[in-house]
Amino acid sequence: xxxxxxxxxxxxxxxxxxxxxxxxxxxxxxxxxxxxxxxxxxxxxxxxxxxxxxxxxxxxxxxxxxxxxxxxxxxxxxxxxxxxxxxxxxxxxxxxxxxxxxxxxxxxxxxxxxxxxxxxxxxxxxxxxxxxxxxxxxxxxxxxxxxxxxxxxxxxxxxxxxxxxxxxxxxxxxxxxxxxxxxxxxxxxxxxxxxxxxxxxxxxxxxxxxxxxxxxxxxxxxxxxxxxxxxxxxxxxxxxxxxxxxxxxxxxxxxxxxxxxxxxxxxxxxxxxxxxxxxxxxxxxxxxxxxxxxxxxxxxxxxxxxxxxxxxxxxxxxxxxxxxxxxxxxxxxxxxxxxxxxxxxxxxxxxxxxxxxxxxxxxxxxx
Amino acid sequence: xxxxxxxxxxxxxxxxxxxxxxxxxxxxxxxxxxxxxxxxxxxxxxxxxxxxxxxxxxxxxxxxxxxxxxxxxxxxxxxxxxxxxxxxxxxxxxxxxxxxxxxxxxxxxxxxxxxxxxxxxxxxxxxxxxxxxxxxxxxxxxxxxxxxxxxxxxxxxxxxxxxxxxxxxxxxxxxxxxxxxxxxxxxxxxxxxxxxxxxxxxxxxxxxxxxxxxxxxxxxxxxxxxxxxxxxxxxxxxxxxxxxxxxxxxxxxxxxxxxxxxxxxxxxxxxxxxxxxxxxxxxxxxxxxxxxxxxxxxxxxxxxxxxxxxx
Numbered sequence: 224x225x226x227x228x229x230x231x232x233x234x235x236x237x238x239x240x241x242x243x244x245x246x247x248x249x250x251x252x253x254x255x256x257x258x259x260x261x262x263x264x265x266x267x268x269x270x271x272x273x274x275x276x277x278x279x280x281x282x283x284x285x286x287x288x289x290x291x292x293x294x295x296x297x298x299x300x301x302x303x304x305x306x307x308x309x310x311x312x313x314x315x316x317x318x319x320x321x322x323x324x325x326x327x328x329x330x331x332x333x334x335x336x337x338x339x340x341x342x343x344x345x346x347x348x349x350x351x352x353x354x355x356x357x358x359x360x361x362x363x364x365x366x367x368x369x370x371x372x373x374x375x376x377x378x379x380x381x382x383x384x385x386x387x388x389x390x391x392x393x394x395x396x397x398x399x400x401x402x403x404x405x406x407x408x409x410x411x412x413x414x415x416x417x418x419x420x421x422x423x424x425x426x427x428x429x430x431x432x433x434x435x436x437x438x439x440x441x442x443x444x445x446x447x448x449x450x451x452x453x454x455x456x457x458x459x460x461x462x463x464x465x466x467x468x469x470x471x472x473x474x475x476x477x478x479x480x481x482x483x484x485x486x487x488x489x490x491x492x493x494x495x496x497x498x499x500x501x502x503x504x505x506x507x508x509x510x511x512x513x514x515x516x517x518x519x520x521x522x523x524x525x526x527x528x529x530x531x532x533x534x535x536x537x538x539x540x541x542x543x544x545x546x547x548x549x550x551x552x553x554x555x556x557x558x559x560x561x562x563x564x565x566x567x568x569x570x571x572x573x574x575x576x577x578x579x580x581x582x583x584x585x586x587x588x589x590x
Numbered sequence: 591x592x593x594x595x596x597x598x599x600x601x602x603x604x605x606x607x608x609x610x611x612x613x614x615x616x617x618x619x620x621x622x623x624x625x626x627x628x629x630x631x632x633x634x635x636x637x638x639x640x641x642x643x644x645x646x647x648x649x650x651x652x653x654x655x656x657x658x659x660x661x662x663x664x665x666x667x668x669x670x671x672x673x674x675x676x677x678x679x680x681x682x683x684x685x686x687x688x689x690x691x692x693x694x695x696x697x698x699x700x701x702x703x704x705x706x707x708x709x710x711x712x713x714x715x716x717x718x719x720x721x722x723x724x725x726x727x728x729x730x731x732x733x734x735x736x737x738x739x740x741x742x743x744x745x746x747x748x749x750x751x752x753x754x755x756x757x758x759x760x761x762x763x764x765x766x767x768x769x770x771x772x773x774x775x776x777x778x779x780x781x782x783x784x785x786x787x788x789x790x791x792x793x794x795x796x797x798x799x800x801x802x803x804x805x806x807x808x809x810x811x812x813x814x815x816x817x818x819x820x821x822x823x824x825x826x827x828x829x830x831x832x833x834x835x836x837x838x839x840x841x842x843x844x845x846x847x848x849x850x851x852x853x854x855x856x857x858x859x860x861x862x863x864x865x866x867x868x869x870x871x872x873x874x875x876x877x878x879x880x881x882x883x884x885x886x887x888x889x890x891x892x893x894x895x896x897x898x899x900x901x
Contacts, residue, residue, distance in 0.1 A: 229708075238664070238692070243695075379674050381674040383691065385663060385670070
């Protein structure tokens with residue numbers, strides 16, 4: 224018996240409301256998730272692409288500092304893809320090369336600021352879409368399946384629902400666990416990247432020019448987090464075997480990606496054939512403004528919004544649908560016909576996931 | 591009255607699990623006993639508002655658990671029959687987690703978790719993950735988690751499962767302390783009839799979804815014809831003979847025990863006199879109680895036989 228054993232004593236303190244239970248579920252869930260070595264590795268690895276993108280920020284700001292931005296524009300207008308500076312070159316070529324002629328006033332402060340905003344937006348969008356969204360799928364796949372299925376397997380629901388909290392507090396607690404992990408993979412590295420851009424820029428006043436980008440980063444991450452977190456938790460709530468939920472998560476991600484790629488490729492091939500036939504007939508293929516999609520647009524550059532063709536199958540794949548919404552948030556994609564289908568798809572997935580979650584969590588109480 | 595049930599009916603599909611159950615759980619320790627499938631766990635869930643009732647009403651400290659479940663669960667602590675825990679948490683973290691889920695602030699929850707684990711004699715086992723604990727220690731942890739928020743009522747489903755005799759006695763002692771020293775209402779659902787007989791003030795016998803017997807344990811085990819149990823050192827036969835001579839019809843039960851009808855003060859004087867004349871030493875003279883096991887078996891058997899006899 225311990226020396227300080229005082230026997231049973233009553234407790235007469237002030238109790239907190241049920242939302243404190245949600246906080247307890249969230250903090251305990253985060254701590255338990257963080258004990259996974261694989262999760263720690265994945266989150267650590269998720270920050271590494273930021274170094275690569277930080278180099279692009281540095282190269283761009285260095286070009287501005289050395290007054291080379293106008294010459295870059297000339298090269299871009301001449302058709303050079305600026306491959307010498309990698310991803311930044313591709314983004315710059317697309318951003319600057321759209322002018323009919325090189326702008327001699329590009330070195331003026333206002334022009335530089337506008338170019339900076341566009342280049343930073345595209346770099347951040349590419350960062351959030353290309354490496355982070357994929358890493359997010361991996362990290363969510365590591366954490367989410369166990370969150371509810373483990374409670375089902377261990378019959379831990381009695382731990383929760385014999386206490387003064389409702390299903391909504393339980394679900395919100397679990398959502399916060401996953402959202403924290405999502406934030407660690409997407410929001411924080413992106414904000415760090417923006418801050419790195421500020422640090423390598425010639426003047427601290429860049430903050431006033433790009434103040435909205437952190438807000439867009441947060442909004443973009445929320446758009447990414449809501450459907451993915453809800454879908455992953457819905458899978459987790461459907462089975463007591465977390466392996467099945469993990470499989471379902473990655474299978475959904477992969478199958479939707481493959482389906483989207485197949486259909487998009489079919490569209491691309493059909494468009495190229497039509498273009499070739501039109502050229503063979505002597506018609507001007509771009510009379511109506513249509514041009515064949517660029518062949519050598521790489522994955523990251525496409526994620527930055529450089530490919531301007533409307534992806535009519537984006538609603539099929541969570542990755543591509545979220546990408547379109549993020550492009551809209553960053554102002555890169557503004558066409559309703561491009562944004563609405565994936566938005567509707569993501570809202571539908573989110574609502575369906577909420578319904579499944581509510582149904583499954585309330586199941587023990589519905590008997 | 592802590593718990594009142596009036597005409598509670600619960601059906602799963604066509605099967606009626608609780609059939610017009612009406613009973614009360616007063617302060618003190620109340621045992622809920624019944625054979626497998628009697629509806630005990632469903633009754634416990636009905637008290638917690640975890641099932642939807644087809645009919646009837648439940649009141650827990652005057653509140654309806656179906657409508658005011660959170661308030662009811664604030665007042666009640668539960669030790670479920672199934673082992674339920676959050677894997678990965680140490681025992682003390684599990685109890686602290688339970689406290690926080692019940693609304694205790696973080697630091698206070700940790701202090702309180704250690705306090706109740708000390709009281710439950712959990713020792714250093716509290717720092718091991720719950721999934722690695724023995725069944726007995728897990729049972730202690732579940733009990734600690736049920737009382738960590740100082741509920742007014744504790745509901746226990748098979749609380750002595752997996753406990754060795756020493757731990758079992760200690761657990762029953764804790765329940766008695768909670769009920770008698772701290773004024774808690776303790777409601778124990780169990781198969782172990784000796785546990786019921788050793789700690790319960792009242793008993794509810796449930797069979798086939800119906801309350802077959804309800805009342806104070808002393809009343810239920812009181813025989814129809816009051817008897818005294820006389821334990822002696824010496825010849826029982828001689829004692830029986832002397833008692834018969836004194837006009838008291840006694841029956842020898844074994845080599846040291848005999849039963850005789852209850853006596854008034856004069857009768858008791860004659861008993862002492864007969865024992866002295868028989869040359870035996872009286873070790874104990876106590877009222878005979880029926881064994882609760884016999885009462886229980888009779889309670890659950892009668893309606894079955896009646897049911898079988900029915901065309």
